[in-house]
Amino acid sequence: MKSWIVAFVFAAAALAVPALAQTAQLPAPPPVEKDLAARASSVDEITLSKNMLAAAAALFMNSKDKDEAATSQLVERLDGIYVRDYEFAKEGQFSIEQIEQLRKYFETSDWTPIVRDRDRKTGESSDIMVKMVNGKSSGLFILDVEPKEISIVLILGPVGMEELGKLKELAFLGIMEGTHHTGPDNSK
């Protein structure tokens, strides 16, 4: 009888693991985020699950705007978006160790670094990593550090360089009006 129960438990686990693996889960916020958020003068925290993205995609799709329709196509395929942006009033509000903690938290074996740029003089750095599953891109991670700003972007789902290009195009088009974040060309 015991062996049957053990066999059943193993069978259930074997069925459950692939089912869980199919849907990419957004990570829990890293512990260092609390400290960064407490010191930042401006914080943007965005966590969008697949359901929320589907709701947003439906609205984009209903729009007559071509750019919004393009965004809808991009967004509806994604599994999740996790974005954090911390702006600090002055330099030196965060340490290199904290940035390393952030990097290590997100840099797991699934992720492959494609861009790694460091400026030792200014302390600025940029990291881009992609998550490859069966040779296909299934996630994108960006960690961008400026003297007074940290941006963390984690996009789960089929997003590659082509989609990044689209993002850039869309970001410069009119659809970004109405969001309160200051643009890249604005002085910060």
Added chain:
Amino acid sequence: MEFEPMEDFDQKLKRSFERWPAPPDLKRRLMENRRRRKERPQWFALPFAVRVAVSLCLLAGVLAALYGGIAANQAEQRRKGEEARQQVLLALRITNHALDHMNRQLAAHNRAHQE
């Protein structure tokens, strides 16, 4: 000959024909029941037009409640969608900003190497 059983039957018959006084509140109870029955609205006693009108009113009420529920649900979904849309736009903007900064940084490094 024995007539005793016959006498017994006779007795029973006599007893059953005897007049018993009605309970004192019987009349009141009967009248009460009758009055109540008259007061109760009888659906099929109502005119056909009234029945149709009442049915239509009930149907309209049910439909209005149903439509209200659906409309409220749709409005809630739209509100959530709009919230998510704004968040997506903000996320795209931050992503773009990070990518732009990275491009600038890489370009600056390239220039420094060339020099």
